[in-house]
Amino acid sequence: MNALFDSLTDVTLRAQLIQAIPAFSARLTLFRRRLALAFFFDNSSYLSKPQQDLVNLGTISHRLTTPKFGIKRDKEFNYTELAASISILNVGVGSGDPPLAGMNEKVENAFNDQVDELSRRIKTMSTSIIDNGASQLKKTEAKEILESFNFRLMYAVRTRPKPKNTPFGNPNLDRNRKIYEYSHKTAPPTKKQAPPTKKQAPTESTNYEQSGATE
Numbered sequence: 001m002n003a004l005f006d007s008l009t010d011v012t013l014r015a016q017l018i019q020a021i022p023a024f025s026a027r028l029t030l031f032r033r034r035l036a037l038a039f040f041f042d043n044s045s046y047l048s049k050p051q052q053d054l055v056n057l058g059t060i061s062h063r064l065t066t067p068k069f070g071i072k073r074d075k076e077f078n079y080t081e082l083a084a085s086i087s088i089l090n091v092g093v094g095s096g097d098p099p100l101a102g103m104n105e106k107v108e109n110a111f112n113d114q115v116d117e118l119s120r121r122i123k124t125m126s127t128s129i130i131d132n133g134a135s136q137l138k139k140t141e142a143k144e145i146l147e148s149f150n151f152r153l154m155y156a157v158r159t160r161p162k163p164k165n166t167p168f169g170n171p172n173l174d175r176n177r178k179i180y181e182y183s184h185k186t187a188p189p190t191k192k193q194a195p196p197t198k199k200q201a202p203t204e205s206t207n208y209e210q211s212g213a214t215e
Helices: 002-007 011-020 026-041 044-048 057-063 079-093 105-127 133-157 171-183 204-214
Strands: none
Touching (some): 002 044, 011 026, 026 044, 026 079, 057 079, 057 105, 079 133
C-alpha cells in the first residue's frame, strides 16, 4: 500500500484512483477513506490509522489554510489540482465520524462547531473564485466542487441543520411557537342562548277585540 502511495504523486491521478475504488463493503469504504486522507495530507500514516482517529475536522481546516490552498486572484493558480484535492477530501471526510448516539449535547455541539469552521473555510475559498462563465471552465468546476462539498458538510455531516437566525428572530422557531400556542389555546366560552319563549294562547279579551274590529 505504501508503494502505491509513494509511486502516485499527481493530484489528478490520485483523485481518479480514489473515484475508481468501489465502495461495495464497509471494509472497502474504510480503505478508500484512509487512502484519500493519506493523499490529502500527503502522509502515509493515515493508511494504518484506527477509524476512530481517522478524521479530525480541525486539522483539515488548518490544512486548508496552507499556501497550497491559498487562492489569489492576482496570481496563476492551479484550479484543476484544487478541484482534485477537494474531491479527495470529500471522500476522506465521509460522514465525518460524528459522536455516537447517546453522547452528551456538549460533545455534539463541539463536533458541529468543527463542521461549521470547515464549512466557513470552504465557503471562503469558493467565494474567492471569480469565474466568468465558459471561458474559465476550470474555475467553474473548482467552484462547483467546493459548493457541493460545503452543502454536504451542512446537511449530511452536521448532526442537525444549523438554525437560521434573522434580525427578526428565528422564523422556524417563531412559527412552531405560534402553532403550539394556537393548538393549546382554550376556546372562549360561548354565550348561552335563552330558551325560546312559548307562544301564548289567545285570551277571551283578545278574541273579543279581534271580533269587534272585524264587525
